[in-house]
Amino acid sequence: MSPTPPPTDCLVIGGGPAGLTAAIYLRRFHREVQLCDAGDGRALRIPLTKNFPGFPDGISGAHLLDRLRLQLSQVGGAVQQGTVEQLQRLDDGLFVAHVDGRKVRARTVILATGIVDVIPALPGAAELLQAGRLRFCPICDGFEFTGRHIGIIGSGAHGVREALFIRRFSHRVSYVCHGAKDASLLHPLDAAGVAVMDGAAGSLHAQTDETVSLVTREGVEHRFDVLYAALGSHTRSRLALAVGAQADPAGGLHVDAHARTSVQGLYAAGDVVCALDQLVVGMAHAATAATHIHNTLG
Ligand SMILES: Cc1cc2nc3c(=O)[nH]c(=O)nc-3n(C[C@H](O)[C@H](O)[C@H](O)COP(=O)(O)OP(=O)(O)OC[C@H]3O[C@@H](n4cnc5c(N)ncnc54)[C@H](O)[C@@H]3O)c2cc1C
Missing domain, CATH: 3.50.50.60 (FAD/NAD(P)-binding domain)
Structure with missing residues (x-):
């Protein structure tokens, strides 16, 4: 031995x-x-x-x-x-x-x-992730999207905090809820000038012009220059x-x-x-x- x-x-x-x-x-x-x-x-x-x-x-x-x-x-x-x-x-x-x-x-x-990182449980999320088009860290790369149209797919208090942080990089920031919408949490976003989209996120798509589109469950399409996930x-x-x-x-x-x-x-x-x-x-x-x-x- x-x-x-x-x-x-x-x-x-x-x-x-x-x-x-x-x-x-x-x-x-x-x-x-x-x-x-x-x-x-x-x-x-x-x-x-x-x-x-x-x-x-x-x-x-x-x-x-x-x-x-x-x-x-x-x-x-x-x-x-x-x-x-x-x-x-x-x-x-x-x-x-x-x-x-x-x-x-x-x-x-x-x-x-x-x-x-929690990945949105949505069709198209894995492809966006693979292509590096789904972002998670605005501390890291928010600067690169200064002044651009930034989308955030978020949930809960964490999502709201992240959206308020991202708002400092651009005046064109839109927030889409992942899953159920908790209206009581969303007031600070209105006050800060973050557009809260109607409906919940349904699917994600990488566009050939480098933009990202998010289609809500109700079938409405929103286009962004970049999309951040803020799900914890x-x-x-x-x-x-x-x-x-x-x-x-x-x-x-x-x-x-x-x-x-x-x-x-x-x-x-x-x-x-x-x-x-x-x-x-x-x-x-x-x-x-x-x-x-x-x-x-x-
Ligand atoms: C899309 C994206 C962009 C980012 N951009 C930046 C940026 O620009 N600047 C910046 O500063 N930070 C950035 N970050 C954050 C950065 O990636 C992390 O802070 C950094 O990777 C943390 O390093 P780590 O070694 O702690 O963890 P990780 O890089 O996650 O490495 C952990 C390692 O531990 C291994 N491991 C886990 N469990 C076990 C186990 N049980 N046994 C053996 N191995 C195990 C994993 O396989 C992995 O290899 C970004 C993050 C993401 C997701």
């Missing part, structure tokens, strides 16, 4: 911008790192980011990930494809992760599993919650100034943290977590 290998210094769960940054920092500190990635992150959906500092001509999410993986490989790290299905913390403080039928033992863990997101924090980490009601993990969760040895970085969901923020969590791990592991 072969002896059990020693635990790795850190298991990074998730190979998006946050997880890859953490692994690069740890390898540059000569730490043993394992990084497992399921390969379906949000960064892959970025057609071209123009708000990522240092890239004035923009960079796609896929290209950014390629460059981060290259940088990791140059310091002796690698991405292991796989989904971590379960995480346990043993009495001696070690973590055991179950990854596609095998076990990984680790002294510390950085969870960088991100969030998943699901946080992929299940593994951390299972070992007792504290989170906000939506599952966003609470971390301290060193990116530590409330569970000793478990850190979190990126969108899975209750913070602003942006590339630079996630990378900052990652750098902070990796440096604290290096300083405390001995």
